[in-house]
Amino acid sequence: MIAGWSLCAGKSRNVSHGLRAALCALLLAAAPGFVSGGGNTVPAQAALSALGQKIFADESLSASGKMACATCHDPKFAHAQNNALAVQSGGANLDVPGFRSVPSLRYLNLNIPFFFANDGTPTGGFNRDGRANDLVAQAERPFLAAHEMANGDAAAVVDKLSRASYADEFRGLFGADVFTKADTAFLAARYALSVYETTEPQFRPFSSKFDLFLKGKLRLSEQELRGYALFNNPNKGRCAACHLSTRQANGDPPVFTDYTYDNLGVPRNAEIPANDDPAYFDMGLCGPERTDLANRSDLCGQFKVPTLRNIVTRKVIFHNGYFKSLREAVQFYVQRDTNADKWYPADGDGAVHKFNDVPPLLTRNVNTTEGPYDRHPGDAPALSEPEIDDVMVFLATLTDGYDPATGTADPARDLPKQ
Amino acid sequence: MQRKQLALAILMSCAGLAPNAYADDAKLKAEVEALRAEVAELRGLVHEMQAQRTQPPTPAAPVSGQSIAATAAPAAPVAANAPTAPAPTQPVATTTAGEPIPGTGGSGVALGANTSFWGYGQLDYNRPTARAGDTVADLTRAVIGFNHVFDENTRVYGEIEWEHAVASSSDKGETEIEQLYVEHALAPNYGVRVGLMLVPLGLLNEHHEPSNYYGVERNFVEQAIIPSTWREGGVAMYGSTEWGLNWNVGVGTGPNLGAWDPTADEGRISPLGSIHQELQLAKARDPSIYAAGNWQGIPGLLVGGGIFTGKIGQGNATLPVNDSRLVLSEAHVRWQPGPFDLSALYTRGTISNTQDLNLQFLGQPTPVPKSFWGGYVQGAWHALAWGNDSSLSPFLRYEMFNTAASYATQPFGLGTAPLPTQRVWTVGANYYLNPNVVFKIDYQKFHYEDVALSYGNRFDLGLGYQF
Numbered sequence: 031m032i033a034g035w036s037l038c039a040g041k042s043r044n045v046s047h048g049l050r051a052a053l054c055a056l057l058l059a060a061a062p063g064f065v066s067g068g069g070n071t072v073p074a075q076a077a078l079s080a081l082g083q084k085i086f087a088d089e090s091l092s093a094s095g096k097m098a099c100a101t102c103h104d105p106k107f108a109h110a111q112n113n114a115l116a117v118q119s120g121g122a123n124l125d126v127p128g129f130r131s132v133p134s135l136r137y138l139n140l141n142i143p144f145f146f147a148n149d150g151t152p153t154g155g156f157n158r159d160g161r162a163n164d165l166v167a168q169a170e171r172p173f174l175a176a177h178e179m180a181n182g183d184a185a186a187v188v189d190k191l192s193r194a195s196y197a198d199e200f201r202g203l204f205g206a207d208v209f210t211k212a213d214t215a216f217l218a219a220r221y222a223l224s225v226y227e228t229t230e231p232q233f234r235p236f237s238s239k240f241d242l243f244l245k246g247k248l249r250l251s252e253q254e255l256r257g258y259a260l261f262n263n264p265n266k267g268r269c270a271a272c273h274l275s276t277r278q279a280n281g282d283p284p285v286f287t288d289y290t291y292d293n294l295g296v297p298r299n300a301e302i303p304a305n306d307d308p309a310y311f312d313m314g315l316c317g318p319e320r321t322d323l324a325n326r327s328d329l330c331g332q333f334k335v336p337t338l339r340n341i342v343t344r345k346v347i348f349h350n351g352y353f354k355s356l357r358e359a360v361q362f363y364v365q366r367d368t369n370a371d372k373w374y375p376a377d378g379d380g381a382v383h384k385f386n387d388v389p390p391l392l393t394r395n396v397n398t399t400e401g402p403y404d405r406h407p408g409d410a411p412a413l414s415e416p417e418i419d420d421v422m423v424f425l426a427t428l429t430d431g432y433d434p435a436t437g438t439a440d441p442a443r444d445l446p447k448q
Numbered sequence: 449m450q451r452k453q454l455a456l457a458i459l460m461s462c463a464g465l466a467p468n469a470y471a472d473d474a475k476l477k478a479e480v481e482a483l484r485a486e487v488a489e490l491r492g493l494v495h496e497m498q499a500q501r502t503q504p505p506t507p508a509a510p511v512s513g514q515s516i517a518a519t520a521a522p523a524a525p526v527a528a529n530a531p532t533a534p535a536p537t538q539p540v541a542t543t544t545a546g547e548p549i550p551g552t553g554g555s556g557v558a559l560g561a562n563t564s565f566w567g568y569g570q571l572d573y574n575r576p577t578a579r580a581g582d583t584v585a586d587l588t589r590a591v592i593g594f595n596h597v598f599d600e601n602t603r604v605y606g607e608i609e610w611e612h613a614v615a616s617s618s619d620k621g622e623t624e625i626e627q628l629y630v631e632h633a634l635a636p637n638y639g640v641r642v643g644l645m646l647v648p649l650g651l652l653n654e655h656h657e658p659s660n661y662y663g664v665e666r667n668f669v670e671q672a673i674i675p676s677t678w679r680e681g682g683v684a685m686y687g688s689t690e691w692g693l694n695w696n697v698g699v700g701t702g703p704n705l706g707a708w709d710p711t712a713d714e715g716r717i718s719p720l721g722s723i724h725q726e727l728q729l730a731k732a733r734d735p736s737i738y739a740a741g742n743w744q745g746i747p748g749l750l751v752g753g754g755i756f757t758g759k760i761g762q763g764n765a766t767l768p769v770n771d772s773r774l775v776l777s778e779a780h781v782r783w784q785p786g787p788f789d790l791s792a793l794y795t796r797g798t799i800s801n802t803q804d805l806n807l808q809f810l811g812q813p814t815p816v817p818k819s820f821w822g823g824y825v826q827g828a829w830h831a832l833a834w835g836n837d838s839s840l841s842p843f844l845r846y847e848m849f850n851t852a853a854s855y856a857t858q859p860f861g862l863g864t865a866p867l868p869t870q871r872v873w874t875v876g877a878n879y880y881l882n883p884n885v886v887f888k889i890d891y892q893k894f895h896y897e898d899v900a901l902s903y904g905n906r907f908d909l910g911l912g913y914q915f
Contacts, residue, residue, distance in 0.1 A: 148618060244808060246768055252860045259811030259862050266811070276710060276809060281766035 075229055077203060082226025084196045085219055091190045092179035093122040099172060099223070102132045105232065108340035108430060108441035109135035116301040116351035120178040127303045128177040129312060129319065130158055131351035134344070135227060136430070136441075137285040137337040138165075139234050140278075152291045152315060158333045158349045160291070161320040165224035166217070173216075184216035191219055235444035236283050238339065239432040244283055248434060250427060257424025260417050267364075267413055267421055268401035272335045286338040286428065291315055293331035294403070295366065295396035297373050298387035299352040311389050312350065331388045331395045339428045340441050350387065356425065360418050364402045364411040556595065557915065565594040568657040568914035572664055576906045578897070587613040591626070591657075601633045604643075624726065626677055638687025641698075644727045645684055648696045648740040649754045649778045650674045651793055658912020659886045662828050662843040663874050665908060669822035669849050673795045674778060675721035681730065692745030701725060702736030702756075705772050705799070706764035710812035713900045716851050716867065719820050720776070720797065723760070733763035736774070753779035760799070768804035772816075787830040789841070794823035803856040806863075815864050818856045822849025828878075837882040845874040870903060871895035886912045 085091065089098040097120055104112040111118060111132035119127045143163040144155025154160060162168035172178045173187045181187045191200060192209040201208055204218045227233055242248045250258065262270040270276070273286040291314070304310050316323050316330040323329055333349045347353035353362065362373055371382045385393040397403060402412035413421060431443030556566035569590040575583040593607040607626040615621035629643025646654045652661055652670040656677050661667070670676045682700015689695075703723040708715060714722035725731065736758025743751045755777040761770030778795035798819045806815040828843035852867040876890025888910040897904045 244766075246804065255807075255810060255860060255862055262809075262811030264813050270711070270812070276812070277766060279707075281706075281764070 075225060077199075078222045078225040079229050080226075081196060081199055081203060082222035082224070083230070084194070084199075085191075085223055086226060088194060090194060091173065091181070091187060092120070093181055093186075094120070094124050094179075096124060097179050102172075102178075103135050105445050106442040107134075107345070108343055109233065110340070110344055112345065114345040114354050116299050116346055117303075118178075121176055121180045126177040126180070129302065129304055130349050131346045133158060133336055134340055136233050136235075137287070137339055139228050140282075140285055141289050147290075152329060152332065154289050155334070157319075158336075159314045159320040160334055161322070165227050166220045169220040169223050170216075173220075183212075185212040187219070188212045188215040191215060232444045232446065234285075235430050237430045237432060237444055239427040239429070239434075239439060241283055242432060242434065243427070244277065251423075253420055253423045254427055255424075256417075257420035257422070258427075260413060260421050261424055264401065265412075266402070266417065269338075269363075269421075271400070273338045287335045289335065291329070291332035291334055293333075293388070293396050294348070294363075295331070295385040295393075296348045296350060296362075296387060297352050299350040302350060311387065313388070313392075314349065327392060328395060330392045338425060340430055342426045342429055343441055357418065357422055360413070360421055360425075364405075364413045364418070366403050367398065367405045368407060368409050368411045370407070556593075562598070563594065563596045565592060566915055567592045568659075568912065570658045571911045573909040574664070574906055575908070576904045578904060579899070582899075593627075601639075602630065604628075604630045627679060637689070638685065641684045641686065642682075644679050644681050645698070645700075647674075647678045647680055647738060647756060649678070649738070649756060649776070650676070650795065651752075651780050651782060651791060652676050653678055657914045658888070658910065659878075659880070659884060659914055662826065662841070662878055662888075663845065663876055663890045663892075663908070664888045664910035665892075667824055667826070667845060667874075668847050668870070668872055669793060669795060669824050671721070672718045672849050672851050673720075673797060673820055673822040674776070675718045675724055678720070678724055679726060680724075680736065681727040681732075682735070693741055693743045695739070695741045696754075697737075697739040699735050699737045701727060701730045701732050702734060702758040702762075703760045703774060704731045704762045704764075705760040705769040705774075705805070705816065706731065706762060706767050708769075708805070708816055710806075710809035710814050710816075712814060715814040715816070717901050719799070719817055719851055720774070731762035731764075734759040734761060736760075748784045750780075750782040752781075753777070767808070771801040772805070773800045774798070789828040789830065789843075790826070792823070792825045794821075796821035801856075803858065806856060807858060810858065810862055815852075815855055817852035817866075818854045820849075820851045820853055822847065824848070837880070839880045840877060841880070842877040843875075845872075847872045847874070868896060876908070884914050888912065 086099045086103075089096050089101065091098065102111055102118050103109040106112065116131060117128040118132060119125055138156070141156060142154040144160040145153055147153050152160065156162040156165060156168040157171075162171075173181050174183065181190070188209055191197065192215075194200070197209070200215075200218070200222075203222075204215070208215045208218060239248070239250070239254075243250050258275070260266045261273075262275055264271070272288055272290065272292060274284045274288050275286060276284055278284065293314075298305060302312075304312070310318075311330075312318070313330040314320070314333040316326055316332075342356060344356070345354070347356060347359040353359040366373060370384045374382050374384050374386050377383050385396045388396060405411065426439075429439035430441040432439040433443065556564040558564045567590070570588045571586070572588045573583070573585045589609055589611050590613075591607055591609045593605075595603060595605050597603045606628040609624050609626050610621060611624070612619075612621035615623045625644060627644055627646055629641045629645050631639060631641045633639035648654055650670045652666055653674055653676045655661075656666065665671075666676055680698075680700045680702060682698050684696055684698030684700075686694070686696045702725075703720055704725050705723060707723050707725075709722065712722070736756060738754060738756040740754025741752055755775065757773065757775045759770070760772055760774045761767075764770060774797065776795065776797040778793065780791065780793040782789070782791040784790070796819065799816055800818075802816040802818060809815045824845055824847040826843060826845040828841050830839055830841050833839040848869055848871050850867055850869040852864075853869070854866050855864050857863050872895070873893045874890050876888065879887045879889075881887065888908070890908050891906070892908065893905050894903045
């Protein structure tokens, strides 16, 4: 019962303040004796993480019996989806489609609860719209949502947990009668998941070729360096303005996101069933999934900047999975405004329907003032085709599990040997 | 020297006023009257001397370099390396003992026998001629300083500054300690200081109060290259020689190259200004050393220079910065013949071994420069004076500087081109309402415009005061 001790003693970094208090109170109620258990927090964390790993991979925790967290967040694909579908389907029969593509769960360790920075920039939060303040809160949806593991309520999840092969382990950590209180046990399961996601090195291995370069252990090739320079250059790609590429102030390697939000005007993806309804728009920060910022119409269409680490292993790109090719996605960045007809459909009268995945009245929200998407028809794109090639080669250096001997990288290499 | 006697006299009169010495009221009154008369007489003397000093330089030994023991003043003794005339045009501001306060030029206010405080402030109005929308009015800084004498050889000296009027986590202002050190005179002509001290390079860094320089803003060279107000923590020895050399050598903290931000403009505005640490939990593995001197053997002439060097990696475990060394050197001259005040300064800095670090910053707007330099010439004319106090001094200054004159080469021709050299003409005037209150006006013309670096022709107004 050391887990609760570390939590209530305030040693856990991955739970927000209010939630920690709630969780602590719940655990105390469930097992009043555990605080005096005391002891070393390290084994507590290891035990929690080990439990979290089992839950993460357990397909029996879903209505279908065939879907775990790992089904969508495949560790071998840097904890993102392993297929090229725009959205995954869940539910009892795995036929209820979702709304967004699956983000990688790597390098979320620096993400913090959602807030508006001093200059008004929305920052932090979990999910592509930041609506969950921490990983414990975030984990509620996949367990319950009809299009995911579809358990409906906490009791259904806990019922499955109590029959899992690791149920005794669970009781050992959270109290013998933990499964009699559904809310407590559900919270405890999500807490174990959050510990797993934040403490397991496989979620932030920093093992890419680029990391070896930063450590001075190898030189990047000429083309990789050219691509890196173009990625950083404020007059060229300017990618580093959002996908931060230099070490952080504390010396940690960059995670290629600043966890802020932006509206890129990504084309509408007809592959998403919800988009069959022309009145439906996924507008990120302002809804419909997120509800607290519904009246901030200026934020409509903004999605969280994802990490670009492991980007070449991603099967679909952007929140709606519109692009299947990374090169096309980079092309889109720099040619969106110079060659709009290439990316957006034409109306009946032949006019290009630019920014067609944003409600017509809100297209002004799309960022058209910052590079690389500050160009106009007739301008040269911020990156030429050969320059895009260079950036592509650079992006490939961001894949985890780089092996200098073979010159190949594979995020699966960071997983613990089974 | 006359002034020393004066100081002693004042100190003794102050001591004499100690209240517990008198039981008898009448006797007390009489004594007070006598002292009052004495003080009036001394006041007259002080004025006389101040008037003398506004005259074209009289041959005199350098004023600075006197030890605390020699002056025995309740307020500050003179900085060993203070130029003779901190204020460009005016009688040197003095302490109650008639000594210029180092780093202020103001007269200060005595708080009891051993403590005094002083201050200065500056309000600016800057109007870019091409972008009136960027016009700003600012309470640039307000400073309170103090000086406390423990005994005839030892004092503590400090300066507290507020910048931009309001300082809080959500405002743009800052509160900072600009200097804080204990000074101990080891002999009449040398001593030691320990604490946070101004680096004694250039004409302005140690004498940065608005009445001590021409123009609304400090010159660019002594902001961009010598990052005024530049201070470091450490130990310094200061002193003076009979032939007019004031010297200051020290060892202490230095900048932290690991804090370089290649994405921000600061490093191009002032390379050292962006990585100096101001003794704020300073990374201090690598000590820096410096030496500076000012020779004032000929009245009206000041010739000086200095060098600052140290490794600036500070033991950084993650960035390839530990082999990098900073060398900043500087030479200056100031000549005040008759009503003229002429000065010139040149400074140059280098940072070695930046290739590997800049490779990590490829394509970023602000890599670490290999060299940076600047120089200026300035002429002012004390054209008009009204009575003892007011005066008008037009001036003209020409500056050249480059904060990134060269970068270490990068493979495959991927390096960044050096910045173009900036040239700035400043023409304007200081109007001294009295020696310690100055109104300023000037116009600055830039060779090229760069909004991110605040380069652009502009018109400036300012008010400065010190006491």
